[in-house]
Amino acid sequence: MSKMVLIGRLFLGLAFVALVxxxxxxxxxxxxxxxxxxxxYSDATVLALLGIGALVDAYWHGRPERRAPLSAV
Known part of the structure; x- marks a missing residue:
């Protein structure tokens, strides 16, 4: 599991605690x-946005590289 996934989950967990x-x-x-x-409420909002951003970053950088088809070159 990626480090950014763990950071994202941590931020989202803290956001939930702040909301409660x-x-x-x-x-x-x-x-x-x-x-x-x-x-x-402000803390919960900021932590949720940071958590979502970390998970999007983990998804984006965890994708396999795509190569353009030869016909597109």
């Missing part, structure tokens, strides 16, 4: 562990 924490902060008055609900 943001939802939990709604029940505790808007602050959880010193972070506001808006901050936790």
């Amino acid at each position: 924490a943001a939802q939990a902060s709604a029940f505790t008055g808007g602050v959880l562990l010193g972070l506001t609900q808006a901050h936790l």
Whole structure:
């Protein structure tokens, strides 16, 4: 398994934790562990985008090389 796949999964896992924490902060008055609900939602968004980017990078660089057919040259 590629290193970027592991990084992507890690970021997506952390994004899920941040999203759950943001939802939990709604029940505790808007602050959880010193972070506001808006901050936790922002963290979840950024981590999800980084995770998706890492997985797309792993897919793109993990593809086999394609060669152009001789008739196209």
